[in-house]
Amino acid sequence: MTSASSRTILICSGKGGVGKTTLTANLGIALAKQGAKTAVLDADFGLRNLDLLLGLENRIVYTAQEVLAETCRLEQALVKHKQEPNLSLLPAGNPRMLEWLTPDDMKKIVAMLEERFDFVLIDCPAGIEDGFKNAAAASREALIVTTPEVSAVRDADRVIGLLQTREIQPVQLVLNRVRPKMMANQEMLAVDDVTDILALPLVGLVLEDEQVIVSTNRGEPLTLNGSRSPAGQAYMNVARRLRGEDVPLVDPTKKAPGLRAKFGRLMQTKIF
Amino acid sequence: MTLRELIDKLLGRQPASAATAKQRLQLVLAHDRSDLNPELLEKMRREILEVVSRYVEIDLEEGDVSLETEDRVTALVANLPIKRARTTPLPPPSGTAAASA
Numbered sequence: 001m002t003s004a005s006s007r008t009i010l011i012c013s014g015k016g017g018v019g020k021t022t023l024t025a026n027l028g029i030a031l032a033k034q035g036a037k038t039a040v041l042d043a044d045f046g047l048r049n050l051d052l053l054l055g056l057e058n059r060i061v062y063t064a065q066e067v068l069a070e071t072c073r074l075e076q077a078l079v080k081h082k083q084e085p086n087l088s089l090l091p092a093g094n095p096r097m098l099e100w101l102t103p104d105d106m107k108k109i110v111a112m113l114e115e116r117f118d119f120v121l122i123d124c125p126a127g128i129e130d131g132f133k134n135a136a137a138a139s140r141e142a143l144i145v146t147t148p149e150v151s152a153v154r155d156a157d158r159v160i161g162l163l164q165t166r167e168i169q170p171v172q173l174v175l176n177r178v179r180p181k182m183m184a185n186q187e188m189l190a191v192d193d194v195t196d197i198l199a200l201p202l203v204g205l206v207l208e209d210e211q212v213i214v215s216t217n218r219g220e221p222l223t224l225n226g227s228r229s230p231a232g233q234a235y236m237n238v239a240r241r242l243r244g245e246d247v248p249l250v251d252p253t254k255k256a257p258g259l260r261a262k263f264g265r266l267m268q269t270k271i272f
Numbered sequence: 273m274t275l276r277e278l279i280d281k282l283l284g285r286q287p288a289s290a291a292t293a294k295q296r297l298q299l300v301l302a303h304d305r306s307d308l309n310p311e312l313l314e315k316m317r318r319e320i321l322e323v324v325s326r327y328v329e330i331d332l333e334e335g336d337v338s339l340e341t342e343d344r345v346t347a348l349v350a351n352l353p354i355k356r357a358r359t360t361p362l363p364p365p366s367g368t369a370a371a372s373a
Contacts, residue, residue, distance in 0.1 A: 150293050150300075157301050160344075186276060186288035193294045197301065199344045267276035 006114040009121050009242070010139035010168065014155030016126030018147050019176040022212060022221075023204075023235070024123040025053040030223040030239035032086035036118040039078070041110070043135035044125035045093030045101065054081065055219025056089050064109045065093045065101065074112050083224060088117075092134075100130070103137030110138035119242075128162060142168050143238075144200060147177045148189040156198060174204035174238060180252035184264030191251050204238035205249055206231050302339035306346045313339065320350060326362040329355040 011024045028040040041064070042050040051057040062077035078088040090113065093101060113120045122139055125131035136142075142163050146156040156173075163171050175194055182188035195202050209231035215222045222232030223239075240247045253264070280287045303310070317337040324330055331353040340349045 150297050153297055154300060154304065157304065161305065183290075186290040189290050189293050189297075193290070197294070197297055267274065267279075269275050270273070271275055271278060272273055 006117060007119050007242075008110055008114060008138065008140045009119065010124055010135055010142040010163075011121055011145065012124035012132065012135070012142060012159055012163075013126065013145040013152065014128060014157075014159040015146075015152045018145050018152050019206070020126075020145050021049050021053055021123055022216065023143070023145050023174060023176070023206075023238075024050060024121050026221045026223045026232070026235035027239055027242075028054070028087050028089075028119075028121050029081070029084055029221045030236050031119050031121075031242070032081070032084045033223065034239055034243060035086065036243065037086050037116070038119040038121065039088050039090060039113045039117040040121045040123060041113065042089070042091045042123050043106070044123065044131060045091070046095055046125070046131070048091055048094070050123050051079075051089060051091060052219060053216055053221065054087075054089055056081065057219070060089075060091055063091045063093045064105070065099075067112070068101075068105050068108060074116075101134055103134050106134045106138040128158060132159075132162075136163065136166055136168065139168055142171045143174055143203065144171060144198070145174045145176050146194065146198070148175065148183070148191075148194055150189075153189070153194055153197060160198060160200065171200055172203040173198060173200040174206065175202060176206045177208045178205060178252065179208050183253040186264075186268065190253065202249055203241050204234055205251070206234040206238075207252065298341060299339075302341040302346050305341060305344070306339055308339065313337075321352070322365075324350075324352055326358070326364065328357050331355055 011020050011027075013020050024040055028038050031038045040050060040054070042048045045063075051060055056079050059079045062072045064077065066072045067074050067077050078090055081087040081089070090109070092106070092109070110120055110122070122135050124135040144156050144160060146152045160171060173195060175191060178191070179188055183190055191202070191205065207230040209229055211222060211227060211229035212231050215227070221235075222229055223235050226232075237247045277287055277291075303313075308316075320337055321330070321332065321335060325332075335350075335352045337348065337350045337352075340347050
């Protein structure tokens with residue numbers, strides 16, 4: 001039976017390389033730290049990376065495929081994070097898999113996870129083909145990750161359309177890799193531009209942050225050690241908002257201090 | 273027009289790219305969402321202009337039929353300046369008359 005309080009959230013973007021897996025890893029750790037039992041499911045079996053970002057790449061023995069074949073129990077396939085035991089990782093499969101999973105397989109696995117966890121985060125593969133369809137079949141709500149770039153927004157729009165036909169609700173937006181200076185100079189799509197175009201509520205605003213690269217190098221998500229870096233803080237806030245806390249979202253171009261930002265706002269004044 | 277846009281114009285500089293990005297996105301998304309290819313849209317545009325111009329004289333140079341999108345709803349928007357109304361509508365072209373008869 002599915003637990004009524006469990007939430008299964010698809011994390012998707014359409015376009016690759018916009019930060020789905022980074023968001024999944026950081027959000028998973030953040031939710032776990034805030035006391036929620038959380039599972040992260042890597043639905044990309046061809047090219048899996050979530051294990052690497054979480055620093056769990058050497059601890060994977062089984063995958064969802066073995067669980068479905070009943071050659072191992074779910075508990076054996078789940079990789080528990082040592083520092084943050086509220087978080088477990090389950091890879092959907094491995095690249096050498098003989099048979100690809102089906103949407104029904106994903107539903108079965110997710111139903112098993114929902115019995116044990118408060119949150120199930122599904123890291124969706126890029127694209128809108130089978131991998132996406134599998135992951136979407138098992139999801140109830142979704143987070144769309146996009147960056148303020150035309151290609152990422154266009155692909156996000158396609159995915160939003162597909163999620164709407166599947167009646168996945170709510171679908172919320174995380175705007176990633178925001179550069180406040182470029183936005184202030186109007187050389188990057190504004191936060192309002194993206195939310196207006198996609199017509200989704202914004203649940204997270206993550207600034208471009210070099211610390212993200214440092215943290216992936218180490219396999220320690222920013223949220224793991226309470227990083228004060230802008231991206232780390234932003235991920236923690238996404239987790240709080242998902243859990244229903246009222247954390248205000250600050251548009252960096254509207255609140256940024258300093259002469260440059262003030263000048264930027266002056267230049268945006270409508271004169272006629 | 274914003275102050276920035278005015279200064280860019282006065283100095284003959286390229287305008288900031290965010291506005292261009294937004295415009296291009298809105299256009300491409302209107303097409304993506306409606307699944308109408310440009311060829312079909314152009315055919316529809318010509319037929320709409322043809323029908324309307326049987327009833328009123330329109331400025332074909334200024335006329336514009338395009339897709340616009342807001343809040344994920346796509347609309348076909350026609351902006352057709354009317355020069356004057358015709359007292360008697362022109363007859364439809366023979367081909368369509370036969371088809372509708």
